[in-house]
Amino acid sequence: MTDNQAISIVRGADWVLCEERGAGAPEAIFGAECASCGEQSPLFDDDSLPVAVWSLHHTAGNPEHARFLFRTEKHWRVVRRPEAGEAGGGGGRASPVAGFLDRAAGPAFVGLMCLLTALSGLLPVLTTH
Numbered sequence: 001m002t003d004n005q006a007i008s009i010v011r012g013a014d015w016v017l018c019e020e021r022g023a024g025a026p027e028a029i030f031g032a033e034c035a036s037c038g039e040q041s042p043l044f045d046d047d048s049l050p051v052a053v054w055s056l057h058h059t060a061g062n063p064e065h066a067r068f069l070f071r072t073e074k075h076w077r078v079v080r081r082p083e084a085g086e087a088g089g090g091g092g093r094a095s096p097v098a099g100f101l102d103r104a105a106g107p108a109f110v111g112l113m114c115l116l117t118a119l120s121g122l123l124p125v126l127t128t129h
């Protein structure tokens, strides 16, 4: 896990969602919020221990404040899917219509059309017994 730049979480037609692993991006950000008064701890990168210490100090100062909402946050990034085999004119695309729509209306529309096409393929399955 040291050399990988990004781990793919979700792949769409033209976009890939991955964890942000760029310079300065922590693996996780930790924080807590008191359930009684709403006071929030500072946020800490890559280490939950300071949040636990903050929670203990908060309860020590306010003995009835003993429940906390603990949060872990991560940075995500959506990037364009790497072009694979498309340089020669649609090697990766299934239909010339999709290629035309890609030029005319953009990748998001083509992604939607691919989704609709996939869904319409399900309709006969759903309507016949």
Ligand SMILES: [Zn+2]
Pocket: 034, 035, 036, 037, 038, 039, 058, 062, 065
């Ligand atoms: Zn509190």
